[in-house]
Amino acid sequence: MNSPKCPICQQSDIGKLDGQRAVCRSCSKSKRCVFQFCLACQREWPRDSSTTNSCMLPNCALRAALLSDTKISDPQSSARGCPYFRACPGCKALLTHNGIGCPNIVCPHCGRGFCFRCLRQRCFGQINFEALGLLNHRLSFFQDEVHVSPCKVVDNKQNLTVLGL
Structure with a gap:
């Protein structure tokens, strides 16, 4: 540290x-x-x-966990490089990723889904659409609802204001 x-x-x-x-x-x-x-x-x-x-x-312990510099280091995890703790964008519950599957998770407290990497509500994560033969213009109907470019890990510090912490 x-x-x-x-x-x-x-x-x-x-x-x-x-x-x-x-x-x-x-x-x-x-x-x-x-x-x-x-x-x-x-x-x-x-x-x-x-x-x-x-x-x-207020929320000292929650902020402290979110400001921690501990990152997920498992090379097999889709959340590798992410902060170990995240706050649910819906209910602010403190969560971590189990390392299995895609980076999208569902909060067990409020049911809100979000990407553990970029914190967006709808994200395709690191899917390579060009490799799948899909072009971004074919996905234009998702334009405002889905983040279709590869997501990047967002630092918790950037998100504290959005969360009101």
């Missing part, structure tokens, strides 16, 4: 205070006040909870 960095300036010049709480020396100097943040969820530490060493921000 990489050394922790400040979520604002991305510097490694941080000091761990206690529990999940850390202080960024660079941001504190530039802001002229102590800048504290949660090492787990990477958000500013609430000023009114400076006496506790556990983060009390």
